[in-house]
Amino acid sequence: MDLTERQTELADAALRIVARSGLGALSFRAVASEDDCSLGSVQKAFPSKQRMVAAAFTRLRDTSAPLPPGEPGRPNLRQWLVDLFIGVLPLDEPRRAAHRQGEVFAQVALVDSDIAAAIAESDTRLRGLIASLIARGRAEGEIPAWVEPDTTAWAVWALAGGVASQLTYDPAPESDVRSRLDAAIGALLGVAATD
Numbered sequence: 001m002d003l004t005e006r007q008t009e010l011a012d013a014a015l016r017i018v019a020r021s022g023l024g025a026l027s028f029r030a031v032a033s034e035d036d037c038s039l040g041s042v043q044k045a046f047p048s049k050q051r052m053v054a055a056a057f058t059r060l061r062d063t064s065a066p067l068p069p070g071e072p073g074r075p076n077l078r079q080w081l082v083d084l085f086i087g088v089l090p091l092d093e094p095r096r097a098a099h100r101q102g103e104v105f106a107q108v109a110l111v112d113s114d115i116a117a118a119i120a121e122s123d124t125r126l127r128g129l130i131a132s133l134i135a136r137g138r139a140e141g142e143i144p145a146w147v148e149p150d151t152t153a154w155a156v157w158a159l160a161g162g163v164a165s166q167l168t169y170d171p172a173p174e175s176d177v178r179s180r181l182d183a184a185i186g187a188l189l190g191v192a193a194t195d
Helices: 005-020 028-035 041-046 050-066 077-088 091-107 113-138 147-167 174-189
Strands: none
Touching: 005 028, 005 041, 005 050, 005 091, 028 041, 028 050, 050 091, 050 113, 077 091, 077 113, 077 147, 077 174, 091 113, 091 147, 113 147, 147 174
16 A cells, blocks of 8 residues: 555554554544644545555554565565565564554454455455565576466465464574575475575
């Protein structure tokens, strides 16, 4: 989801409300108060609460899970994916805090279709990026032709989610997680192990 500068400011205000009081406290009026602006300006920026929640979730993902620096998928896709997931997995307190915020959205998504839609949109965007990078890797000979981009992107994304969940109750050193991720992602991409 691409956000304007104004939508970004309001989404950040929405995240502050969520961090302080939970998703139940999030409303157009609360965001207007938090940002010290008019209710109408929030409604103008977001045509629906769903779009505001989607923007807040996007900001959470963008600020707590930035893409690795440089061109996506370079210098090679396998390493880029490992770096991407190491950057977001709950391996230290800031990443655990961001993971907890994401889990708040996920728990509420069980009963709130607007939040479920926001998370699904964000996941679809990231899986789409991964699939396009796999397709590019196939075209360039980095990834074997038999690797199907959409299915593999889904599997890589599911792997990261499972690892994140496991690390919340069974912490591991970053070096061990990096090594295991490298092997698992390599297997999914059909790429030989690195030395």
